[in-house]
Amino acid sequence: MYTDYFKLRENPFNVTPDPAYLFLSHRHSEALNHLRYGIEARKGFIQITGEIGTGKTTICRALLNSLNASTKTALILNPALSESQLLENILEEYNIPIIKRNRLSMIKALNKFLLEELAKGNNCILIIDEAQNLKPNHLEYLRLLSNLETEKEKLFQIIFVGQPELKNRLDTPQLRQLRQRITVRYHIQPLDKEEVPLYIKHRLKVAGNEEAVIFDSSAFEKIYNYSQGTPRLINSLCDKALLCAYAQATDNITAEIVKKALDELEGVIA
Numbered sequence: 001m002y003t004d005y006f007k008l009r010e011n012p013f014n015v016t017p018d019p020a021y022l023f024l025s026h027r028h029s030e031a032l033n034h035l036r037y038g039i040e041a042r043k044g045f046i047q048i049t050g051e052i053g054t055g056k057t058t059i060c061r062a063l064l065n066s067l068n069a070s071t072k073t074a075l076i077l078n079p080a081l082s083e084s085q086l087l088e089n090i091l092e093e094y095n096i097p098i099i100k101r102n103r104l105s106m107i108k109a110l111n112k113f114l115l116e117e118l119a120k121g122n123n124c125i126l127i128i129d130e131a132q133n134l135k136p137n138h139l140e141y142l143r144l145l146s147n148l149e150t151e152k153e154k155l156f157q158i159i160f161v162g163q164p165e166l167k168n169r170l171d172t173p174q175l176r177q178l179r180q181r182i183t184v185r186y187h188i189q190p191l192d193k194e195e196v197p198l199y200i201k202h203r204l205k206v207a208g209n210e211e212a213v214i215f216d217s218s219a220f221e222k223i224y225n226y227s228q229g230t231p232r233l234i235n236s237l238c239d240k241a242l243l244c245a246y247a248q249a250t251d252n253i254t255a256e257i258v259k260k261a262l263d264e265l266e267g268v269i270a
Contacts, residue, residue: 002246003207012207013239015232017055019062021206023191023199023231028055031186035063035159038184039071039125044146044154045181047170048161050188053232056161059188060127072117072124079134083141090126111148114155124156131162136174143178190229196220199231200238213245218255226262240265 003011012021022028031048038046050056064073074093081089087106091098096113099105117124128134134142148155160166164187170179191199197220204210215223219241227233240261241253248257 006212009208012203013235017057022062034186046159046184053230074126076128127159131160132166215253222258
């Protein structure tokens, strides 16, 4: 509604995980570097955690976009599956033909694919998003799948991406073997207070007009106090603030406009 008014190509504050809008704060840069290191060094298991809305999925999509053709990828967005369905989903993501839908045949097909890719000099990665939803038996099953390896290296790298509950689940005694195999870990923290204005300007710039609106320092303060640096909450509040500014025919975002936007966002009745 307001994009034309502010001369923007698109909505800069959508909450979808668009890698084009990835803002590389120092923590997001570190998370991306941990992922790349784990993949290139063939570490086997990698764990990335963060609170809801901190940009975990966006980082994963940016990672996928940055990989070259020698890296074969599989992305599981909904791990709430049976063990057989999870294995079937992995094969489908790798475009491996499923001849027989029994577990042994599918594991053999996966192993054959991974060995062929290794012979070509390729690396295979499996990213499981929302991994905190994996049941203990699924996590143990993935540990057993990781036994598909040569004497010298892992055939594929498994990346767990999830909320902090994932760490709690992996800390249980029954999963200690899997926990010991995870050698690359990183927890994404929200943005620092100083990074919030940079984040907002970055998104406006990607959307086509960094000068579309001017935020008062008090507006930035209010946005940070509400969001505590969580990108998804920043997006939701800024989207509503731009709509309020559009309704008032102004390009200056003040603390009062942010307050009005927050009230509308939280459903406060005047």
